[in-house]
Amino acid sequence: MKKALLVLQDGLVFEGEAFGADGEVIGEVVFNTSMTGYQEILTDPSYKGQIVTMTYTEMGNYGINQEDIESAGGPKVEGFVVKEYIPYYSNWRAVGSLSDYLKRHGIVGISGIDTRALTRHIRNYGAQMGIISTVETDPEKLYEKIKDHPGIGGVDLVKYVTTKEEFKWSETVWTWSGKKKDSTKITADDQKQYHVIVYDFGVKFSILRNLASAGFDITVVPASTPAEEVLERNPDGILFSNGPGDPEAVVYGIENARKLIGRKPIFGICLGHQILGLALGGRTYKLKFGHHGGNHPVMDLKTGRVEITSQNHNYCVDVKGLGDKVRLTHRNLYDGTEEGMEHVELPLFSVQHHPEAGPGPNDARGIFMRFRELIHKCN
C-alpha cells in the first residue's frame, strides 16, 4: 500500500495509506457521522472545498452503484478520509469498488487514520484546513503549504458546482423492489403539475427527485441566472438549493433572492436557506465544526414532532436577528441552532437541514408537499 499523509493547519500529522487517486489536495477538514451513504456524500456538491472524514470505520463495503449519486460527474469532495477501506464490496447493485471510483475521478483518499482522534480534534478545535498527499512524504513540506492558508470562508464555491446550462428534470424518488426500480410519487389532490425553477447552487439530485415525486415540473437554472429572467418564465415557485461554502460569498444569489422574495412562492434548503436569510437583511455565522450526518433531531415547531434529519452545513442563519419578519419553524435539539423559518407575510419558507435525505432519514420529506401547498394557496 502506498503511504499517504494528512496534515492539519495546526500541525497535527496523521499517517495513512492511499486508496484513491494519487495527488495532493487541500480542503477544509470536516467529519460526517453517517454510517451509510458514502457515495451520496462523495457526490454531494455542498462538499466542494472540503475534505470529508467518515466517523464510521468501514468504508467501501457495498461498493459503488450507478444510481446513488447526488450530482453528475463524480465526487465533489476534495479528499476522503477513512479508518479502514474495504476493497471487497458486496451488494447486489454494486458495479465497482470505491477505490476505483475515486481513482477514476481523481479523488485522493486516505485510509488507516485514527478517524476518531481526528474527529475529536475537529470537535475540540474546530474545522480547519488540511492537506492530503500521496506524493509528498515530508509532513513539514505539506505543513508549509497550508499553515498560512486563508481557508474557504468568503470564497464563492458555488461557481464550481452550479450547472452551466439550464436543464429539465423528471426522475422521481425511487425504491428497489425485487429487480425493478419503483418510482414513488406523492399523490396530490389537485393533480396539477406546478412549474418550479430551481436555482442550482450545487443542487443535490435528491432534491430534484423529491420535487418530481411531489408533482413538480422542474427547470434547473445556473446560480447566476438573473431574477428577471426567472420571473419572465413565470414559474409557480422557486427553490433555492443547497450548495457549498460561505453564503455571503454568493453575492449574486443574495441579489437575485432580494428581487424574487414576495414575487413568487419560495422554498430554500441549506445554502438556499442561508441566502434567503441574508437577502431578508439578516446575518449568517459559522459553526465551530458544522453539522454533517444523518442523526440530528430537529423539532418541527408547528407540530411539535421530532424529525431525524440529514445535515450538512457549516453556516447558520441568525433567524432571531431577522426580528418579526419571520417565524422560527424548526429547531435543532442537539445544540438549539435554528433550522428553519417562514416569512410572516410573504410566501417564503426555508430549512437548514436536508429534507431530501440522500443520505439520511426520510422523516422530513413531507416538507416538499408543504411547498406545493404554499404554491396552491398563492394561485
Next chain:
Amino acid sequence: MPKREDIKKILLIGSGPIIIGQACEFDYSGTQACKALRELGYQVILVNSNPATIMTDPEMADVTYIEPLTAEVLEMIIQKQKPDALLPTMGGQTALNLAVELAEAGVLERYGVELIGASLKAIKKAEDRDLFKEAMERIGLEVPRSVAVSSMEEGLKAIEYVQFPAILRPAFTLGGTGGAVAYNMEEYRELLEKALKLSPVSQVLVEESVLGWKEYELEVMRDCNDNVVIICSIENFDPMGVHTGDSITVAPAQTLTDKEYQRMRDAAIAVIREIGVDTGGSNIQFALNPEDGRMVVIEMNPRVSRSSALASKATGFPIAKIAAKLAVGLSLDEIPNDITRETPASFEPTIDYVVTKIPRFAFEKFPEADPTLTTQMKSVGEVMSIGRTFKESLQKALRSLEIDSYGFEERTEEEELIREKLKTPNAERLWYIAQAIRVGMTIEEIHELTWIDPWFLNNIKEIVEFEEKIKSEFNPDKPDESLLRKAKSWGFSDHRIAELTGTSEDRVRQIRKSLGMRAVYKMVDTCAAEFEAYTPYLYSTYESPIYRIGSQRDANMVECESGPTDRKKIVILGSGPNRIGQGIEFDYCCVHAVFALRELGYETIMVNCNPETVSTDYDTADRLYFEPLTIEDVMNIVELEKPEGVIVQFGGQTPLKLAVPLERQGVRILGTPPDAIDRAEDRKRFKELLHKLGLKQPESGTAMSTDEAIKVAKQIGYPVMVRPSYVLGGRAMEIVYDEDSLVDYMLRAVKASPEHPVLIDKYLVNATEVDVDAVSDGETVVIGGVMEHIEEAGIHSGDSACSIPPYSLKPEVVEEIKRQARALARELGVVGLMNVQFAVKQEEEDFEVYILEVNPRASRTIPYVSKAVGVPLAKVAAKVMVGKKLRELGLTEDPSINHVAVKEAVFPFDKFPGVDTILGPEMKSTGEVMGIDLDFGIAYSKAEASAKNQIPMKGKVFISVRDEDKPAVVEIARTFLQYGLEIVATRGTARFLKEHGLKVEETNKLKEGRPNVVDLIKNKEINFIINTIENARARKDSFYIRHSALQYRVPYTTTISGARAVARALKGLKTSSLTIKSLQEYHNN
C-alpha cells in the same frame, strides 16, 4: 408531555428463571425499568421467581415478590397491592404472555389496572401471525408467503400454497421454540404435529422459506407523540435459517447502501406505528434477498428483547430505561441522553466502531442433542466485543467466548469434513470457514455452502492471509513494528501471535511493550465523538499514532480516551458469557461488589464481555471496560488503571482462572489468596488440608489407565464417581455401578482429556447433600446459609433443589456442618466468600459428615441464600475483601429465619429433544427459581410451579421406580392417595404397592402392548410422573417415559427424594392455602 400523574403504583413482571431464549438481558431491562420508574417518583411492585437477579434485590423496588409467575399468583398480588398500571414489556415473552392472560381473564379490568407500554391489541397484533401478516399487508410490506394453521388438515392444504422448503413457527412460544424447517412431506407432517403441540394456542405458521437470505434487525423506539427513532441496525453473519439468538450478529449493518437502509428504516417505522406499540421499544426483523434486494418483514417483538439489550450495549443508548420512561408519558425529547448530558434521547445513535456478538453453546453438556443450528434457539449465552473494525471486533469476540480459542485456530485438513461443517450451521462454523480458506477453498465456494455474505468471508480471508504473513515474516528477535501493529489492530491476540510464531504469549507482550505498542481505549458515546461524552464506557483498540509537526514521531502517541483517575479504585472481573454452570448468579455477585465498594468510596471498574448483564450497564460501575476476560486484555487495563487490587472471586471460574497469572504479574488479588484456591482445588493438597483438620472425604484415588481405574474402583468399592481431573461444572462426570460401565467410561473420558488422569471417588449411596455458603474476614466466619438438597448426593448441586433451612437434618448435624465449614474457612484464610459441599450419611442416631468440595469464592447459590436470609452476602464479602471486619459491618451471628426458601433448578431439555432428563453429576440446568413460604411443602410447591413443574392437585400419578426405591415410594404413594389422587404404575412397582395395601391401577410399559403409559400420557390422563432408574440399560429402556413427559409437558421427577418433596408439597397445598408475601415483609420485621 410531562410524566403521568394519574398513576402512582406500577407493577413490573420479570422473566422468571434463566432458560434458553430468556437470560440475563431481562434482569438488565427490569433493573433499568425499576430504577427509571422510581427516579420519576413511582412506586414499583416487582414480581419475579428468579432470586439470582439484581431486580429482585429488596432495594430495587418498593415491594418485591419472589413468587411463581402464574396468573393465579399475579392476581393475588394485584388484589393486595392495587397497582394503577402494569408494565409488561420488560420481562420478555413470559411477562408479555402473563399480561395477555391477565387481560383476557378480565383481571386487569376488575382491579382497574392499565397496561402501559404495549396495549393488549398491539401485543396480539405483533404476536399472532395472521394478524401480523394482515397488518403488514395493510402498510404495503411484504412478508414471506405463509398460512397460519390450527390442525393437520389445514396444514396439508397450506403447504400447497407455501411450498417446500417451508418453515414451521408455533405461535406464542419462547425463543422460537419448536420452529423447524421441512423439506419434504413426511418431515412436514411430523414437524407440524410437534409444532401444534408446542404452541399454547395450537397455532402454527407455515411459511415460505427464506433460507439463505440476508437477515437484519432494527431496534425501534416510539414515544407518545409518535416520534420514532432507530437505535441500532444489526446484520446477521449467519443468514436466515439460524435463529437470531444463535447467529453471530454485527452492528451496524455492513452491506446495505443508504437507500436500502433507509427503506428498511421507513418500513420499521411503519411497522411500529401499524402494530400500535404506543410507547417503548420494539425489535423488527427483516430478510433481504441477496440476489435482488427484495425485502420481507420476518417478525416484530413489541417489547425489549435480547437484541435490545445488545443494541443498548452496542450503542450506549439504554433502551429499557428509556422505554420505561416513555411508558409513563415522557417523550423522547424530554429525556436527556445520559452519555452526552446535553443532547436529548430523541436521536439516532451513530457508532464509530464495529460490534460483534457470538453466541455461546453448551452442546458438550448434551452429547445426545443435535448440534445443528436451526430456527430453534440452542445457545445458552453470548459475548459481545467492540473493535474499530470488523476484523478486530470478531477476533476479540473469539477470545471472549472462553472456549480456549484465541483466534482462528486450525481445524481438520480434510476437505469433505470442512464442507460438511460449512453446509450445516453449527457452533464451530466460524473456525471452519477460516480452515476452508486455509485449505484453498474460494470465497465463492464457501458462500455457496454457507450463504454467508462474501463481505464477512473476505474479512476472515484477510485475517487468515495475515496469519500466514505473521508466520513467515514476524521474527520475535527482530520484530517489525508495522506488521505487529497491523496484527494488533486487526484484533490478533498475543496468544495467537505467539502460537503462529512459535513463541510465548509473554514474549509477545514484552515485544509489544518494548515497541511502545499499547492498547488504547476509545469511548462508546452514542454519537461518534460529535459531542463530548461523560460516561467512561470503554473498549480497547490499537490505533495509529498521531504527532505534531516539530515533534518526533512516537509509537506511543496514540490517542487514548480512558483518562484514569487518581482515586482509590478496584477492578472487578466479570463472569463472561453465560453457560451452564456459570450464569447470572455470578453477575449478581459482581454487581454487588460494585455497589459495596462504591458505598465505601472506591472507584469501581468493571471488566466484562457479556452484553446481557447488569454488570455491563454503563450505569453500574464507575468505569466499564467492555473487554474479553483474558490475561492480555485484563493486564492492559490493570497497567493503565493501576488499581489497589483486583477482585476475582465473584465472577465464577472465568476470573478465578486469571488469579494466579495476574498475581504472577504482580497484581494484588483482593480477598482470599490464590494459594488458598489452589489448596482447595489441588487434590493432593486438599487431602492434606482435610487430614490436618481431621475432616473426612469420600475415599478416592486416581488412575492413568483403564487397568488402574479398575484396580482403584475395586479397592474403593462400587458405585464410584469418575471424572477427568480439573474439569469443572461436573463435566464428563459420571457415577458407575460396575466394572463394565467403568471400562466404557474410561474409553470415552480418556479421549475427552488425554493429559489428565481420571479421578475416582467413592459414591455415597443415599447420602444427603448439603451446601454451605459462608463469609469470612479472616477471623470471624459467618455461615450465611445451610442448604439441604432435595435430591441425593451424586446429582450436581446446581441441578438439585434445596432448602434453607434444612428440612430433615437434625440440629446437631447442622451444627457439625457449620463447625466444619468454619474450620475450613479459618484454615484456608478465607477473606470473602466460601462455599462447601457436604454429604451426610444419616443412619438412625448416627451420622457421618463428608466433605465433597470446597470453593473459596462466590458460589452459584449466593443470591439465593442472600434473598432467603435477607443478608446481602456478596456485598458484605466485597467489603471484607478491602479490609472491613464483619464486626464493623454488624454481621457476627449466623442469620436464622422463620420461613423456608426452596431453590429449584430449571432445565433446557425441551430445547434438546433426544436428551434424557435423568439428573446426574453433570450440571444441565440453565437457571433457578425460588419458592418462599412459612411451610416447607408450600415453599417447595411454589418453587415447582415457578419451574413449570406443577404439583398435581388431582388426577393420576404414574409411578415406575427401581427396586431399591420401592420401599420408599410406598409412603409417597400413600400420601397421594390420601389427598385424592390416583396411582398408575408399571407392573413391578404396581405389585409392590399393592402388596403394601395401596390401590393401584396397572399399566403396560411401552413394549408390553397397548394401551401403555405413553398412550396415557398422550391422552393427558397422567398429571405427574415419578420415574427412577437403576443403571444405563434401564435408563435406555425407560427413556420413552421421560421423553413423553417432556413432550406432553407432564410434570415429573426422576428422584425418590424429589417425589417425597412433591408429596409434602401436596400435603401443604391441601391443608392450607397459597399466600403471597413480599421479601420486604419477610425481612423487615
